[in-house]
Amino acid sequence: MKRPRGKGVTMRRGDKGFDAAVLATSFSGRDPGRRPDIYVQANNTADVVAAVKRAREEGQKISLCSGGHSWAQNHLRAGGLLLDLSRLNSIDINAGARTARVGPGCWSVDLDRALKRLGLFFPVAHAPDVCLGGFLLQGGFGWNSRAFGLACESVIGVDVVLADGSQVHASSRENTDLYWAARGAGPGFFGVVTTFHLKLHDRPKVTAMTLQVFPERWLEDVFTWAHEIGPSVARSVEFQILITPKTLFTGKPGVEVLAPVMTNSWADARGDTAFMRQSPLRKRASVSTPLLPLSTMRMSEAAAQTHFPPKMHWCVDNMWTDAPIADLLPGLRRVSETLPPAPSHALWLNWQPDRARPDMAFSMEAGFYFAAYGEWRSALDDARYGNWATDRISEMAHLGKGIQLADENLGRRPARFMSDANRARLEQVRAQYDPDGRFNSYASAS
Ligand SMILES: Cc1cc2nc3c(=O)[nH]c(=O)nc-3n(C[C@H](O)[C@H](O)[C@H](O)COP(=O)(O)OP(=O)(O)OC[C@H]3O[C@@H](n4cnc5c(N)ncnc54)[C@H](O)[C@@H]3O)c2cc1C
Structure with missing residues (x-):
């Protein structure tokens, strides 16, 4: 992605450059064919309020994007007003209070870099340009989230523009239902978050990684070993x-x-990753690296270059699972x-939640997370690869508990992404804050 440039403008369907500008909001290079009627690039909160009021007066539905990293391109809907928050990308850190206020268009790497200078930390996403808007609303599995919790657990408040254009703050003391929803509703949130208030953490002093590469024939052995040791792997390790x-x-x-490991000493890092050195499979690896110091920024950039190049065509799907490894192996193969x-x-991913989460909309997780990322360069291959991820995860879905909204694919495959009680409560809160359904909700496969 590119950072937004210049002053934001408003365009209507049919205007010169409208299609290109709308498609440029999306990390995915896929053109879903859907277009809004109006596209507004907000420069500030006043623009957000004006756009919401305009949509209300004109009877338009609103869709939102911050960084446009929704694999499913959730913000590209047919008709309505698309409100682009990417220019709301400010970072305001209070190092003494260990808090920050950030705009939804703030890139993960920009916050990470700014905090690093101060010895502070926030569990940002693993790709540099994922924006905090969508990332925090859906939960946020960030760097060191196994230790520090989901990123949304470190959100202490949100400033929101509601469907009637009013501005409110929500936290554990004010508008508590809205705050509850903002921590996990993801693409089903029903307001525009203009600022996130964050709690910051001390930055772990050591960040490092060790890696082993195995030929495909050892897949079953590697996964069987990983499932067995996963629950005992230290929380500092994103195994x-x-x-x-x-x-x-x-x-x-x-x-x-x-x-990858994040700890406060090199001895801890070595100790926490000893399971890799001591693995009985290590001698079968084609490559086995020592534990190497590597910053979160460097790891994010490497992941972006190798796995997430820009403007690819995507189909992604996922599941949380606690199923026995013997049942999972045929699907993995x-x-x-x-x-x-x-x-x-x-x-x-070895997730292994070990404690109760705060009361928040996010409520779906399991011991292991599995996601399939199909990506290809040309629209000519859409038919060939476009359903690969959906098909593979559908075949394994009976072994899953539900999905994570980070990698949602609800427009193609309906799936459970919250506890039933939270899903019902979310719709009640939505009805209270957005009675006319001004904001688009989750995409549906119908
Ligand atoms: C390359 C890549 C790497 C990723 N890595 C991770 C990762 O490490 N961990 C993880 O948890 N997820 C990860 N994700 C998933 C990512 O967190 C989600 O796609 C997230 O929604 C992206 O946020 P965004 O603002 O960039 O996307 P957007 O597409 O702009 O947002 C997604 C949806 O969130 C809602 N939304 C966005 N901003 C606002 C707002 N300000 N107010 C109200 N609603 C809003 C809208 O419904 C929007 O359609 C990754 C995705 C990609 C493409």
Whole structure:
């Protein structure tokens, strides 16, 4: 993505440059064919209020985007007003109070870099240009989230423009239902967040990573080992496995076992990643690296270059699972054998929640997370690869508990993304704050 340039403008369908400007809001290069009637690039909160009032007067539905990283391009709907918040990208840090106020258009890497200078930390997303708007609303699995919690757990307040154009603050003391919804509703939120108020953390002193690469034939052994040790892996380690048609260093199909770690000492980092050195499978690895110091920024940039290049066409799907590994293995093998060309890949993540979360809309998680990322360069391949991720996850869905909204695909495959009680409560809160349904809700497959 590119950072927004120049003063934001308003365009109508049919205006010169309208199509290009609308499509440029999206990380995905796919053109879903859907277009709004009006496209507003807000420069400030006053523009947001004006746009919401305009939509209300003209009877238009509103869709929203901050960084446009929704794989499903949730903000591109047929008709209505598309409100682009990418210019609301301010960062205001109060180091003494260990808090920050950030705009929804703030890039993850920009906040990470600004905090690093102050020895502070926030669990931002793993790709540099993912914006805090969509990331925080859906929950936010960020750097070191296994230790610090989902990013939305560190949101202490939100400033919101509501469907009637009024401005409110929501926190654990004010407009508590709205605050509850803002921590997990994701693309189903029913207001415009113009500022997030964040609690900051001390920055772990050591950030490092160790990696092992295995040929595809060892897939079952690697996943069986990982499932067995996953629950005992320290929370400082984001233990994960990528299934890829082009592994690092070898360029061949296989699995990459990664263990990024964030701790306060090198001894802790070595201790927490000892399971990698001591793995009985290590001798079968084609490549095994030592523990190397690597900043979150460098890791994010590397991930963006290798796995998330810009303007690819995407189809992504996912599931949370607690299923036994023996049941999962056939599906994992099939994913590996049917992967579209690189940089398509699949991610298995050792999540292992170990404590009750605060009362918030986010309420779906399990021991392991699995997501399939199909990506291709040309519209000519849309038909060939466009359903790969949906098809593979559909085949395994009976082994899942539900999905994470970060990688949602609801427009193609309906799935459960919250507890039933929270889903019902969310609709009650929506009815209270947005009785006319001014804001588009979740995409549906119908
Ligand atoms: C390359 C890449 C890497 C990713 N890495 C991670 C990761 O490490 N961890 C993780 O948890 N997720 C990750 N994601 C998923 C990402 O967090 C979600 O797609 C998120 O919605 C992106 O936020 P955005 O503002 O960039 O996207 P947008 O597409 O702009 O936002 C998604 C939806 O959120 C709502 N929304 C956005 N801004 C606002 C606002 N200000 N007010 C109200 N509603 C709003 C809208 O409904 C919008 O359609 C990644 C996605 C990509 C493409």
